[in-house]
Structure formats: structure tokens, C-alpha cells
Amino acid sequence: SKVTMEKIVSLSKTRGFVFPGSEIYGGLANTWDYGPLGVELKNNVKKAWWKKFVQESKYNVGLDASILMNPQAWVASGHVGGFADPLMDCKACKARFRADKLIEDHFAKHGKEGVVDGWPHEQMEAYIRENHIKCPECGKADFTGIRQFNLMFKTFQGVTEDSSTQIYLRPETAQGIFVNFKNVQRASRKKVPFGIAQVGKSFRNEITPGNFTFRTREFEQMELEFFCAPGEDLEWFDYWKQYCLDWLKNLNMKDASIRSRDHAKEELSHYSNATTDIEFLFPFGWGELWGIADRTDFDLKAHMTHSGEDLRYVDPMTNEKYVPYCIEPSLGADRVTLAFLVDAYEEETLEDGSDRVVMKFHPALAPFKAAVFPLAKKLNDEAVKVFEMLSKEFMVDYDDSGSIGKRYRRHDEIGTPFCITFDFDSLEDGQVTVRDRDTMTQKRVPIAELIDLIRESQAF
Numbered sequence: 001s002k003v004t005m006e007k008i009v010s011l012s013k014t015r016g017f018v019f020p021g022s023e024i025y026g027g028l029a030n031t032w033d034y035g036p037l038g039v040e041l042k043n044n045v046k047k048a049w050w051k052k053f054v055q056e057s058k059y060n061v062g063l064d065a066s067i068l069m070n071p072q073a074w075v076a077s078g079h080v081g082g083f084a085d086p087l088m089d090c091k092a093c094k095a096r097f098r099a100d101k102l103i104e105d106h107f108a109k110h111g112k113e114g115v116v117d118g119w120p121h122e123q124m125e126a127y128i129r130e131n132h133i134k135c136p137e138c139g140k141a142d143f144t145g146i147r148q149f150n151l152m153f154k155t156f157q158g159v160t161e162d163s164s165t166q167i168y169l170r171p172e173t174a175q176g177i178f179v180n181f182k183n184v185q186r187a188s189r190k191k192v193p194f195g196i197a198q199v200g201k202s203f204r205n206e207i208t209p210g211n212f213t214f215r216t217r218e219f220e221q222m223e224l225e226f227f228c229a230p231g232e233d234l235e236w237f238d239y240w241k242q243y244c245l246d247w248l249k250n251l252n253m254k255d256a257s258i259r260s261r262d263h264a265k266e267e268l269s270h271y272s273n274a275t276t277d278i279e280f281l282f283p284f285g286w287g288e289l290w291g292i293a294d295r296t297d298f299d300l301k302a303h304m305t306h307s308g309e310d311l312r313y314v315d316p317m318t319n320e321k322y323v324p325y326c327i328e329p330s331l332g333a334d335r336v337t338l339a340f341l342v343d344a345y346e347e348e349t350l351e352d353g354s355d356r357v358v359m360k361f362h363p364a365l366a367p368f369k370a371a372v373f374p375l376a377k378k379l380n381d382e383a384v385k386v387f388e389m390l391s392k393e394f395m396v397d398y399d400d401s402g403s404i405g406k407r408y409r410r411h412d413e414i415g416t417p418f419c420i421t422f423d424f425d426s427l428e429d430g431q432v433t434v435r436d437r438d439t440m441t442q443k444r445v446p447i448a449e450l451i452d453l454i455r456e457s458q459a460f
């Protein structure tokens with residue numbers, strides 16, 4: 001039978017991957033808390049990203065910038081400019097308008113009275129459609145839906161009300177990278193092409209959050225800003241697009257679960273040379289997982305203009321001075337964790353007719369890398385020694401309750417790749433029974449070889 005969101009939400013709660021936020025107070029809409037297994041899973045996802053995008057990349061370095069930034073940064077990024085405005089684009093000429101202004105102009109022209117302030121988006125869209133309001137630029141009457149640009153959370157810095165300044169919680173991690181471009185380049189002595197990677201929380205007052213952790217107002221992003229010479233951008237765009245796809249596939253994401261969708265020229269934002277969305281087939285349909293964009297020199301140039309700082313790069317070979325182009329692969333940590341949860345979920349009927357739910361996580365992502373079971377209570381003291389040895393290297397569980405069969409089922413359901421049973425023979429031969437999650441086959445393994453066995457399974 002098929003995986004549904006209900007099954008994922010339910011398993012997440014009962015097994016401790018994800019709980020509803022503030023539950024004892026009746027919750028807070030669209031907030032979720034990662035439980036003991038969820039925090040392991042999500043940390044493993046972030047570690048796997050960092051490993052490939054920073055540790056193993058000869059181009060990239062890491063950064064951890066603060067969530068709170070000088071509000072001018074958000075003016076430069078464009079997040080403050082269209083602030084609070086219900087914007088719509090003309091599909092024909094790409095001009096952008098405030099929907100409320102278009103309607104007010106229409107009112108004025110026809111001598112009508114009315115207040116658009118506070119109209120729901122649907123009402124504005126319907127009014128524009130029904131009255132055949134035309135684009136003031138090109139005269140066509142074909143607009144996109146309204147997009148709300150008031151996405152930023154406001155807060156106050158400073159203790160007393162009159163001395164406090166209004167600031168924002170960042171709606172993306174990228175700007176922390178752009179403002180540090182010069183610092184990082186100088187300190188790390190990186191030459192273009194190079195990238196800066198960051199993992200951190202972002203906040204957006206989303207209009208339609210939902211689908212569990214797919215879209216929330218507080219979420220974590222894993223972003224890379226990769227700087228290259230103008231003219232080399234499309235090549236690097238292809239490079240990172242493939243790199244991202246490989247990352248997902250190497251972590252066992254199924255081919256049938258992902259697709260990449262290149263944006264058509266008309267869809268591209270005005271500053272972008274190329275954009276691709278890597279999408280995942282969630283139970284509720286295809287959803288964007290990873291946005292990969294060639295952002296040209298748009299961001300660095302904007303920060304140059306607003307800060308007055310010269311953010312140009314000097315090529316040490318040619319002494320040429322230029323603003324690098326930027327490729328941005330941006331991935332939601334929560335969203336891709338949800339995708340891994342969905343993709344791993346399997347229901348199987350076994351040979352004896354019984355059913356099992358098994359989470360087929362790549363071992364690098366599995367919350368527990370192994371579980372140690374004493375066959376009998378008497379064996380606890382010796383079995384605990386195996387747990388203590390392994391837990392110095394990996395996240396492992398120790399489980400001594402219920403039949404071995406029950407313990408297998410429990411660990412199948414949370415995706416533990418290896419179940420290690422310590423039995424009476426183990427006292428004599430120094431070997432344990434290792435049962436494989438996916439094949440359910442069992443083999444005897446010397447205790448001294450367990451660490452290598454688990455370590456090998458972690459490669460991707």
C-alpha cells in the first residue's frame with residue numbers, strides 16, 4: 001500500500017521523529033518539534049550536506065552568519081522594497097504592479113469609491129479579471145496571481161521601547177553570505193571560483209504554510225553561494241545542478257521520486273540566467289526541494305550600491321577587476337528531511353504472512369546506526385560492553401525489552417540498518433549475530449569487526 005502523509009505524520013509522532021509544536025497548549029499552527037529520532041535524522045541530513053558541499057569540495061568554505069542583520073541588507077536584497085505589497089506581474093511584458101494600486105486607479109478612472117486596503121488576494125484578483133483591467137505598460141490584460149512580499153518577521157532590538165530599533169528575522173540565509181563575501185575571500189585567500197556554504201534558520205510569514213514540515217514559517221536552509229567569473233556561470237550552473245542530483249541519489253533517493261524542472265526563459269526572474277528546481281514526489285504531489293539559480297552579479301552589485309563598499313574581485317593573474325557571478329543551490333533542511341522520510345517508508349508482507357513497516361534510510365541518515373540486543377537479561381553486562389564500544393563511534397541503541405522479533409520490528413520502523421544480538425555463544429566465540437534491515441539476513445560477525453562493518457555502511 002502507498003505511503004500517505006497521514007502515515008508519515010503518525011509514525012513521526014509515535015516513534016519520536018516529529019511532534020506538533022507546543023502541543024500541551026493546543027499547539028501553535030504549523031510549528032513542529034523534532035523528537036529524539038528526528039533530531040538525529042535532521043542532523044545527519046545536515047552533516048551529509050556539509051560533508052559533500054564543504055568537507056569534500058575543494059572549492060567551498062563554510063560560514064555561520066547571524067540571523068539578525070542590519071536592516072539595510074534587506075533593502076539591498078529587495079526584501080524591504082516591495083514590503084507588504086500585494087504584487088502581480090504582467091505575463092506579457094513582465095512589468096510588476098501593486099494589485100491594490102491597479103484597482104484604485106480603476107476606481108478613480110470610473111469615479112467609484114472604495115477601499116482596497118484589506119481586500120483578500122482572491123478578491124483583488126477577481127476584480128482585476130472581471131473588470132478587464134489592463135497593464136498600464138503594454139495594454140494586455142493577463143496578470144499572474146498576487147504574490148505577497150510581506151514575508152519578513154519583525155522584531156525589536158533594544159530593551160526600552162523608545163530606544164529600540166525594528167529589525168527582521170532573516171527570510172533566507174543567503175544575504176549573510178553576500179555581506180561576508182569580502183571577509184571570507186580575504187581570510188580564506190580563496191580565488192574565484194569558490195563558494196561559501198551555510199546552514200541555518202530562516203523565517204517567513206508564509207501565507208499558506210502546511211503539508212506537515214514541507215512549508216513552515218520557521219525552517220532551516222542549506223545554501224551555497226558559488227562565485228565564478230562572468231561567462232563561466234552557465235558551466236558552473238550545470239556542474240552544481242548535477243552535484244545536487246548526485247547528492248540525493250547517493251543517499252538512495254529513488255530516481256522515480258525526483259525530477260528537475262528547468263525554468264523557461266519567460267519564468268526566469270529578471271536577474272537570472274538559468275534556474276532549475278529539483279522536485280520531489282510527495283504524497284500530495286510534486287514539490288520544490290532544491291532551487292538552483294544562476295543569480296549573475298545581482299546580489300553583490302546590490303550590496304555594493306547600498307553599502308558603498310567595493311565588492312569587486314581582483315583576478316591575481318590578469319589584475320582584472322570584476323563583480324563575480326553567483327550560482328545558488330538552496331535546499332530546505334526540513335523539506336529534504338521530510339522527503340527522505342517519505343522516500344524511505346516501505347510496507348512489506350513477509351514470507352510468514354506478517355507485515356512490517358521499514359524505513360529504508362541510507363545508513364548515513366539513519367538515526368541509529370545499529371542496535372544492540374542481549375538475548376537474555378543474564379547477558380546484559382557483556383552486551384552493554386558492545387554498546388559502550390560502539391557508542392563511542394556512532395549513535396547506537398541498546399534494547400533489552402520484548403522478544404527479539406519485536407525488537408527487530410521496532411528498529412525496522414525507525415530504519416536502524418543493523419540489529420546486533422549478543423547471545424550465549426557470544427560469551428564463548430566473541431561473535432554476535434548481525435541482522436540486516438533490508439534483506440533480513442543474519443550472519444555471525446566478530447565483535448572486533450563491528451566498527452568497520454558499520455563504518456563501511458556510512459559511505460555515500
Ligand code: ATP
Pocket residue numbers: 172204206213214215216217218219220221288289290291330331332333334335336
Ligand atoms: P516555495 O516556492 O516552495 O515557497 P521558494 O522558491 O520561495 O519556495 P527559495 O526561496 O528558493 O524557495 O528557498 C530555497 C529552499 O528553501 C526551497 O527550495 C525549500 O526547500 C526551502 N524553503 C523555502 N521556504 C520554505 C518554507 N516555508 N518551509 C520549509 N522550507 C522552505
